[in-house]
Amino acid sequence: MPMGSDPMERVVKLASESAIVIFSVSSCCMCHAVKRLFCGMGVNPTVYELDQDPRGKDMERALMRLLGNPQAVPVVFIGGKLIGSMDRVMASHINGTLVPLLKEAGALWL
């Protein structure tokens, strides 16, 4: 891939390639928690460890700007749509909107 491509574009592209996408950093424990949450629901997310990606730093910065949060990761996309960080994921799970989204994206079957 050309080195000059916009990191945000790359994020969006990767996010749309799988039903659930998590952008993570391998040493981040909150990322670990969000991964465990989806596994506990019987879902298998696609995880991108930004510290292991040559363009990871740029993508992290782009995500920071997107979320308006110094904590770039974890960020969750479902069906290509941005869900958000851990708090948004948990809130939507508690209020019952997460599971329908997962089903809609084909990540979860009854």
Next chain:
Amino acid sequence: MSSPATELTRMAIYEQYHQISRWGDAFNNNDSPNTGSSTIVQVDVRLDNKAEYISSDQVEPSRSDQEANKPTDKIKRRLAQNREAARKSRLRKKAYVQQLESSRLKLAQLEQELERARQQGIYISSASDTGYFGLSGTVNSGITAFEMEYGHWVEEQNKQICELRSALQAHITDIELRILVESSLNHYCNLFRMKADAAKADVFYLFSGIWRTSAERFFHWIGGFRPSELLNVVMSQIEPLTDQQHLEVFNLRQSSQQAEDALSQGIDKLQQNLAQSVAADLSSGNYRAQMAAAVDKLEALEGFVNQADHLRQQTLQQMARILTTRQAARGLLALGEYFHRLRALSSLWAARPREPA
């Protein structure tokens, strides 16, 4: 009996009596009120002898007898008063000493508690106390503020519980009940806001649970109560539910448990990472860099406490959404009463009779 010789003798006897009553006071370190009188008795005997001796020299009978009797009565009364005063003085002294003893014990107990509290990192707001203030070594005003606010919060919580209880018994309208439910939920929101500020000041303080009572601390999970604990308490109190409600409750229990488990695993991972970071090169290595890295890792703890509080709040609010106003009121009453009882349990436990050490 008015000869100069008699007068002098009488005065000498008075002197003796004064002396004896003073000695009586000096001997008041023993409890017997009779000590004084036994000494006096001896003197009485001597007085009688002297009186006999004196009267045998006299010629005037009746007037001298009267005068001899009057001073004797006065003396006897005076002696009795002195004895009584001495006895009262001894009793007062005994009471005072006992008070001192128990105050000394209380002081020792308080000093012990204070020392224990300091070791556990409680922040003491006394301006005059410039000693060791726990782990960070300085007074943390954010934490002191939280401690005070939390005390008020608990008081207000107890009031709201009473209000809910009387409201449910009084059969008020749903609208009025809704207002109580909303203020109860708001009160919990206030708590989470206070805790967010405290987490910025010192996350370990929140995480340790030292701000809660001992029985509450037994159940402590990432800075507070478990969402599943909340649901267990509430759901047992609010039957009957519709089928739809049953389903929603089931989903809520499941999702909050999953979120709880996920956060627990995150914390476990953080512990692992931190231990590895600290233990990376114990024998030598770059101490400063390692410690700096460990400090960085620790910063993640604040995130977990915030997420745990976020989960508590979400669970509480979703529960209120699923339930009718009346059910929510009963649920909140049950929850408040539950934590109130845990706090009371802590006090009972602390006050229970124990074997002397």
